[in-house]
Amino acid sequence: MAGNMDENTDSGISLEPYIESVRQQLEDQDQIFLIGVLVALAVVIITCVFLKYFLTSKTVRSAVLLVGLCDAGKTLLFSRLLSGKFKRTQTSITDSSAPYKVINERNTIWTLIDLPGHESLRSQYLEKFKSAARAIVFVVDSAIFQKEVRDVAEFLYVLLTDAVLCKNAPTFLVACNKQDITMAKSAKLIQQQLEKELNTLRVTRSAALSSQDGSGGGSVYLGKKGKDFEFSQLPIKVEFLECSARGTKGEEAEADIQALESSLAKL
Numbered sequence: 001m002a003g004n005m006d007e008n009t010d011s012g013i014s015l016e017p018y019i020e021s022v023r024q025q026l027e028d029q030d031q032i033f034l035i036g037v038l039v040a041l042a043v044v045i046i047t048c049v050f051l052k053y054f055l056t057s058k059t060v061r062s063a064v065l066l067v068g069l070c071d072a073g074k075t076l077l078f079s080r081l082l083s084g085k086f087k088r089t090q091t092s093i094t095d096s097s098a099p100y101k102v103i104n105e106r107n108t109i110w111t112l113i114d115l116p117g118h119e120s121l122r123s124q125y126l127e128k129f130k131s132a133a134r135a136i137v138f139v140v141d142s143a144i145f146q147k148e149v150r151d152v153a154e155f156l157y158v159l160l161t162d163a164v165l166c167k168n169a170p171t172f173l174v175a176c177n178k179q180d181i182t183m184a185k186s187a188k189l190i191q192q193q194l195e196k197e198l199n200t201l202r203v204t205r206s207a208a209l210s211s212q213d214g215s216g217g218g219s220v221y222l223g224k225k226g227k228d229f230e231f232s233q234l235p236i237k238v239e240f241l242e243c244s245a246r247g248t249k250g251e252e253a254e255a256d257i258q259a260l261e262s263s264l265a266k267l
């Protein structure tokens with residue numbers, strides 16, 4: 001009996017570490033299982049965020065916006081790009097849009113949107129469409145550019161420092177329109193004058209902002225500090241080109257917009 005008792009006690013003692021190790025193993029496995037679940041959850045969340053970002057950035061931004069001051073020629077360009085036809089226009093008071101088939105081997109279709117240039121309507125339409133912009137065609141009347149340089153620069157400044165546009169970085173095509181008129185300024189000259197004007201504008205604007213909120217700025221600073229402003233300093237691609245929505249041979253003839261069409265084909 002005594003021998004039996006001893007045996008039981010012995011086996012009782014020898015079982016304890018075994019039970020302990022099994023318990024430990026189960027606990028460890030629990031932890032591994034928990035970590036596994038967490039990793040799986042993290043993967044699912046990251047995939048969802050990535051997909052959302054990928055899908056919205058690729059599929060939603062398919063608009064090509066025609067913007068610019070009043071009378072720059074946006075509506076006529078809109079008509080010429082879509083149908084090739086000349087159209088008598090009136091100051092636009094609302095937007096118009098249509099699918100635009102790009103002339104390239106991929107035959108991509110963008111949505112071309114003509115926005116009103118009038119000062120009182122400009123910002124509300126820009127707000128409506130800016131997040132969908134893949135490209136912005138900034139139309140300039142090259143014939144009266146000298147007179148409008150300040151207004152053109154101010155409008156361009158608003159666009160180039162806009163938070164949404166800076167984030168999405170649509171391509172900017174500055175279309176120096178009305179090249180059929182003899183007094184028209186060249187794209188090169190317009191670019192230089194705008195660089196000069198934006199150089200002063202960014203100083204006055206950021207000074208005004210910092211005195212307003214007392215934070216010393218905080219909005220997007222155009223170009224590189226301490227250097228004269230050049231469009232090449234921007235993270236956004238800005239391309240200057242010449243065109244004539246009217247065309248050099250009159251209203252019934254073709255427009256001269258090949259440079260614009262080939263830039264749109266490369267988007």
Ligand SMILES: Nc1nc2c(ncn2[C@@H]2O[C@H](COP(=O)(O)OP(=O)(O)OP(=O)(O)O)[C@@H](O)[C@H]2O)c(=O)[nH]1
Pocket residue numbers: 068069070071072073074075076077089090091092093115116117118139177178179180181243244245246247
């Ligand atoms: N000579 C010449 N005239 C043009 C050209 N493009 C447009 N125009 C004329 O300029 C005027 C204004 O053109 P629109 O297309 O209506 O201008 P817009 O930019 O749409 O103006 P808003 O709608 O007021 O913002 C019209 O009389 C057009 O015929 C061009 O390349 N050459």
Ligand SMILES: [Mg+2]
Pocket residue numbers: 074075076089090091092114115116117
């Ligand atoms: Mg118009």
